């Protein structure tokens with residue numbers, strides 16, 4: 001009997017572990033801010049070539065004004081000591097902040113984030129779901145602030161403000177080794193003040209949403225307070241690992257003329273805290289908040305749920321997820337009069353409107369797709385013409 005329970009538990013565990021957790025991080029920062037080095041340090045392997053060893057741009061694109069933001073995605077499979085596997089998607093943003101007018105870069109990122117939400121909207125509306133559908137939503141965006149000692153600049157404020165409602169933003173001071181301990185402390189305070197002053201919607205570890213979780217223990221509450229205080233995380237990255245002769249362990253270090261520094265040393269860098277937060281302690285919180293709050297708000301906005309809510313008087317239940325049979329329901333539809341029967345009609349009407357909007361939305365997407373496909377086909381035809389002409393010219397020569 002015991003064996004059966006044991007083996008079924010083991011089987012269940014193996015089944016859960018077989019499926020890896022899908023987690024997506026976007027790293028935004030100006031050229032040379034250390035994004036690639038950070039990605040390599042986080043995954044403890046070479047994922048992206050750092051710019052000190054490779055150039056992303058063609059000779060023509062070396063001119064700053066010709067550079068356009070690119071979104072480069074890499075995926076790496078990570079496994080922790082307990083066999084939990086994470087399929088970690090990392091989106092790097094080379095070319096960000098290189099132009100005088102960066103509004104185009106902002107739009108590219110915003111469109112990408114929205115597109116991932118749209119994909120879910122469409123998938124959710126399908127009668128038959130695609131079992132191979134891949135959720136591409138970005139769960140966390142690390143925004144790299146240059147260690148200037150001046151707090152935030154205009155671009156930092158603008159981009160974080162414009163992305164805050166689409167993604168969980170965590171501000172980071174990169175290359176923190178270029179500041180002394182005092183400068184770092186001052187810089188952290190200046191950034192905190194700016195974040196408050198400009199009311200920038202960054203991720204809040206103390207958010208009430210997390211307090212709804214009844215299993216939240218004192219230890220987690222303390223950890224959340226500590227993490228909130230640590231914002232902005234100050235980190236240094238490195239592409240160099242060495243063997244520690246004393247412990248025999250592999251260490252990721254920065255090497256200076258005067259010696260070496262372990263980038264995971266908690267005394268001088270928040271890297272280890274950030275890594276644990278991202279990949280262990282808060283991975284699910286980032287995912288849940290993305291789905292239940294950010295995506296849900298986007299969905300409501302896109303489908304225009306407000307219309308239905310407006311039929312209720314002020315101070316009434318404004319959430320469309322209201323249970324119409326709930327005796328505590330205080331909402332009274334203005335047009336439909338009192339009573340559950342009428343609430344039910346209103347609910348049905350809302351569903352009908354939602355379905356209509358979704359259909360219109362899907363049509364729009366399909367039309368866009370068709371246009372894009374036509375564009376590609378036209379380009380392909382042009383290319384075939386050019387190839388044919390070149391081949392003929394070669395024959396004539």
Ligand SMILES: Nc1nc2c(ncn2[C@@H]2O[C@H](COP(=O)(O)OP(=O)(O)OP(=O)(O)O)[C@@H](O)[C@H]2O)c(=O)[nH]1
Nearest residue numbers: 031032033034035036037050051052094175236237
């Ligand atoms: N001092 C210091 N240098 C760093 C740190 N992280 C990266 N670097 C160096 O800064 C340079 C740029 O680093 P990358 O990781 O390539 O920066 P990036 O943001 O990916 O750069 P692009 O892809 O060119 O936009 C490299 O020479 C790195 O070795 C750091 O924490 N401290």
Ligand SMILES: [Mg+2]
Nearest residue numbers: 035036050051
């Ligand atoms: Mg890079």
